[in-house]
Amino acid sequence: MEKNLFREVYKQVCGLALKDCPPSSLSGLLHGYLSVYSMVRVYPWLEDDxxxxxxxxxxxxxxxxxxQELLKDKDLPVDTRAGYVVDLMDAYLLYSDMKFVDVALDAAYEILIPKGSDKIVLPCRTPNICRLLCNCYYFTGEDECIVLAKNLVTEALGVSRKFNCEELRDWWRAICFYEDVVGTMELSLEEQISLEEERVRLTTCVKQQKDEIIERFHHVDEDIRFDVEVFNILAKRAFVECNAAYRKWK
Structure with a gap:
């Protein structure tokens, strides 16, 4: 059932003019397409779909x-701008996309290093900043970035039971991203155990929230932002399901 829904939503977003997409939904649209790209790259026969x-x-x-155009507005709230920077870094797929990374890194260090200083100072302690630090580490290998990201992950784990629904999803995304980039070896044994315990709880909570969003899609006429959110959720699930299905054939 979700597969048919995903194809329906995919057709809708493929016909979406970007000028009609709210800036706040661009991240979800981008990451939905990144999931589709990963599916087709790994399983080329899916080009038919x-x-x-x-x-x-x-x-x-x-x-x-x-x-990239949105990033030119330096009067944006710092967390919003950090989110755009991370999205631009995430858009890197081929060497021809390296200019996106160059622009994003310049903007990242404008955010992280105050004018006249040569040291990183966190402007806020949000999931976007955590992801920004992880991406800076990935592209530059700067150890300080990952130390600061680790501190943010540790703090988030300590207060995760107080998160509201949106905070829970955003921080879980950042924590998963940290694990993908760095792994858990930078964490102490106690922190690794805490992370594993929270993984079970958070995975269940986040899945439930996403299921509720999809269920609403069946019953309520929503706007473009909701379509994009459902697209991003279903695209990630479709890729996971493809991996599970096709690996059985190997």
Whole structure:
């Protein structure tokens, strides 16, 4: 059932003009397409369902160019700007996309290093800043970035039971991203145990929240932002399901 829904939503977002997409929804649209790109890259026969790899890549680049324009507004709230920077870094897929990373890194260090200083100072302690630090480490190898990201992850684990629904999803995304980039070896044994315990609880909570969002989609007429949110959720699930299904054949 979700597979059919995903195809329906995918057709809708493929026809979406980016000028009609609210800036707050660009991240979800980008990451939904990144999941589709990953599926088609790993399983090329899925081009019949989702279009050619190059067409998907062009769509990702189109979204990234819009985000790059948004980054020029230095009066944006720092957390919003950090989110755009991370999205631009995430859009890197091929060497031809390296200019996105260059622009994003320049903006990242404008955010992290106050003018006239040479030291990183966190402007806020949010999931976007955590992801920003992880990406800076990934692209530059700067150890200080990952130390600061680890501190944010540790803090988040300590107060995760107080998060509201949106905070829970955002921090879980940041924590998973930290694990993907760094792993858990930077954490102490106690922190690793805490992370594993929270993983079980948070995974269940976040899945439940996403299931509720999808259920609403069946019964309520929503706007573009809701369509994009459902697209992003279903695209990630579709990729996971593809991996589970096709690996059985190997």
């Amino acid at each position: 989702y279009g050619s790899l190059w067409d998907i890549h062009d769509r990702i680049r189109e979204i990234a160019r819009v985000i």
